[in-house]
Structure formats: structure tokens, C-alpha cells
Amino acid sequence: MAVYTDISEDQLRAFLKPYGVGELLSYKGIAEGVENSNFAVHTRGGQFILTLYEKRVRREDLPYFLGLMEHLATKGISCPLPVRRADGEMLGELAGRPAAMVTFLEGIWMRRPTPVHCAGVGAGMAAMHLAGADFGIRRRNGLTLQDWRPLWKDCLDAHPAMEAGLADETEALLAHLERGWPGGLPEGNIHADLFPDNVFFLGDELSGIIDFYFACTDALAYDVAVALNAWCFERDHSFNITKGKALLDAYHAVRPLTAPEIEALPTLAAGAALRFMLTRLYDWVTTPEGSLVVKKDPDEYVRKMRFHQTIGSASEYGLDTALRATG
Numbered sequence: 001m002a003v004y005t006d007i008s009e010d011q012l013r014a015f016l017k018p019y020g021v022g023e024l025l026s027y028k029g030i031a032e033g034v035e036n037s038n039f040a041v042h043t044r045g046g047q048f049i050l051t052l053y054e055k056r057v058r059r060e061d062l063p064y065f066l067g068l069m070e071h072l073a074t075k076g077i078s079c080p081l082p083v084r085r086a087d088g089e090m091l092g093e094l095a096g097r098p099a100a101m102v103t104f105l106e107g108i109w110m111r112r113p114t115p116v117h118c119a120g121v122g123a124g125m126a127a128m129h130l131a132g133a134d135f136g137i138r139r140r141n142g143l144t145l146q147d148w149r150p151l152w153k154d155c156l157d158a159h160p161a162m163e164a165g166l167a168d169e170t171e172a173l174l175a176h177l178e179r180g181w182p183g184g185l186p187e188g189n190i191h192a193d194l195f196p197d198n199v200f201f202l203g204d205e206l207s208g209i210i211d212f213y214f215a216c217t218d219a220l221a222y223d224v225a226v227a228l229n230a231w232c233f234e235r236d237h238s239f240n241i242t243k244g245k246a247l248l249d250a251y252h253a254v255r256p257l258t259a260p261e262i263e264a265l266p267t268l269a270a271g272a273a274l275r276f277m278l279t280r281l282y283d284w285v286t287t288p289e290g291s292l293v294v295k296k297d298p299d300e301y302v303r304k305m306r307f308h309q310t311i312g313s314a315s316e317y318g319l320d321t322a323l324r325a326t327g
């Protein structure tokens with residue numbers, strides 16, 4: 001579920017007034033998503049998504065997230081456009097929560113992405129990176145290498161009986177990444193959570209990228225590493241090199257990866273797998289039994305962590321070796 005904060009019709013009508021989107025016709029809570037409370041809102045002016053920001057989103061980050069979406073949408077990227085109120089503000093308050101309205105995007109997310117969808121997300125991500133290059137606000141990635149060890153400690157504190165094998169493996173990977181995390185790679189504004197449930201398609205065409213609430217300023221290739229993890233593995237946890245190739249080649253065709261980015265990819269991918277393992281594990285050990293929130297499986301990412309540590313070069317992800325001359 002993701003309606004943590006309920007709203008009344010009267011509250012919503014009052015909230016909508018300054019947005020100039022016309023009379024409220026209907027609204028309903030959206031079950032999908034785990035971070036915020038989302039509502040589909042239909043007014044005379046069109047269809048919108050209303051988001052009430054919950055505990056994990058810091059209010060001071062909202063101008064970055066909303067500003068980035070506006071910047072990208074204005075540059076032709078298919079992402080939600082925040083609606084501005086009559087006073088020019090994008091951010092309001094509803095039921096005691098910061099709240100914003102964005103345009104509704106058509107499409108569905110792919111439960112079983114094919115190589116065509118992987119190519120779509122590769123090309124779309126590269127276009128997003130290029131379009132975000134001149135966005136004026138920066139935001140530090142709150143879930144990068146320096147944050148992983150404290151998060152791991154929180155997991156251990158919450159669950160002291162952690163399986164010894166997993167504990168040793170995580171410690172070893174953390175130490176390895178701390179010694180050799182790639183520095184100096186091209187940076188920009190990245191999505192940082194570009195999973196299939198955050199990308200809509202109409203048929204084979206990418207129709208929307210949503211959920212920019214982990215977006216930040218970081219290595220562009222880290223976004224590629226997150227997407228490799230999220231799009232290119234099968235349900236049996238095996239890596240699908242055809243999907244990897246589709247994603248990487250399509251990205252590279254729009255924004256060529258530099259030689260240092262290509263070299264760094266296995267390390268970035270192992271780090272990205274660790275990041276999602278840790279946030280999932282943290283949720284697993286801290287979310288009370290019986291909660292309506294669907295907990296995501298950390299084990300899937302333990303397996304991905306292991307896989308990336310067996311990779312010697314990006315060609316093993318399918319990156320066409322003929323493309324490797326750049327930079």
C-alpha cells in the first residue's frame with residue numbers, strides 16, 4: 001500500500017484551489033509504491049498525481065526533486081511536470097504533510113521487461129542525463145558509499161542474529177568498495193532508483209519516468225549500474241547478457257560512456273547491489289510484522305552482489321567491445 005496519510009474531500013478541495021486545475025471530480029488512493037502517499041486526482045482540468053511526502057523524504061530536498069522534474073519535462077523528457085500554484089509555488093501542505101501535484105503519465109510498467117524495454121530505458125536514461133546537465137541545484141546522494149556502513153550497522157543493531165555468512169560477505173564487500181570506489185567519473189543529476197516500476201511504456205515505447213525522490217548529483221555511470229541491476233536479471237536471478245547489451249548499447253548510443261566509466265562499471269554495479277540489499281534488509285528487519293507495506297526481498301540483491309564480484313570487465317555485461325574506444 002502507499003496511503004499512509006488519508007485525506008478528506010473537503011481538505012483536498014481546499015488544497016486544490018490555488019492550483020487552478022478546476023473542480024475536483026474524483027480521487028482515489030494508489031496502492032503501489034512504498035515511500036509516500038499517492039492519490040490519483042481527476043479534475044475538470046485533467047488527471048494528476050498528488051503526493052504527500054512521508055518520513056523518508058526531507059522537506060528541504062523537495063525543491064531539488066520538483067525542480068529537476070520541471071527542468072527535465074521542460075526539456076522534453078517524459079517525466080511528471082509539477083503543477084505550479086497561482087503564487088508560483090510547486091509545494092503545498094495537506095493533512096500536515098508537504099504535498100505536490102504532478103501531471104499524470106500514460107502507460108504501464110513492465111513486470112517482465114524484454115531487451116526492447118531495456119534498450120528503451122538505456123536510451124531514456126542517457127537522454128535524461130544529458131537534459132539534466134544544466135539543472136542548477138545539486139543534491140548529495142544520501143545513499144552512497146559513506147552511508148552504507150552506518151546503514152549496515154543499523155541493520156545489525158535491529159537484528160543482532162544476522163546470518164554469519166551474510167555478515168561476513170557484506171563486511172568484505174564494504175571493505176573492498178571502501179578501498180577502490182571509483183572517483184572522478186563524470187557527474188550529473190541521476191535518478192538513482194530507475195527500476196522497472198518507475199518507468200512506463202506504451203507498447204514498446206518508453207512513455208514516462210517517475211519517482212524522482214532518490215534523485216541526486218552523482219556519477220552518471222552509477223545510474224547505469226543501478227539500472228543494470230534492476231532490468232537485466234531474470235526471476236531465477238541469472239544475468240541476461242542480451243538485456244545488458246541492449247541497455248548499455250542504447251545508453252552508449254545517446255551518451256557515450258567514457259573509458260573510466262566502462263572500467264568502473266563492475267565496481268559501481270556491486271556497490272549499487274549492496275545499496276539495494278541494505279535498504280531492503282533494513283526495511284526487512286525494522287518493518288513490524290502485519291504491516292501492510294510489501295517488504296522487498298534483500299536476498300535478490302545478495303545474489304546480485306555476488307554476481308558482480310565475478311565480473312572482470314564491462315564486456316561481460318554485454319557492452320559491445322567495439323564501443324569501448326571512447327574517452
Ligand SMILES: Nc1ncnc2c1ncn2[C@@H]1O[C@H](COP(=O)(O)OP(=O)(O)OP(=O)(O)O)[C@@H](O)[C@H]1O
Pocket residue numbers: 002030032033034035036037038049080102103104105106197198210211212213
Ligand atoms: N506521474 C504519474 N503518472 C501516472 N501514475 C503515477 C505517476 N506518479 C505515480 N504514479 C502511480 O503511483 C504509483 C506510486 O508512485 P511512486 O513509485 O512515485 O511511489 P513511491 O511511494 O515513491 O514508491 P516507490 O519509491 O516505492 O517506488 C506508481 O506505481 C504509479 O502507479
Ligand SMILES: N[C@@H](CCO)C(=O)O
Pocket residue numbers: 034193195276279280296
Ligand atoms: N527500488 C527500490 C525500492 C524503493 O525505491 C527497491 O526495489 O528496493
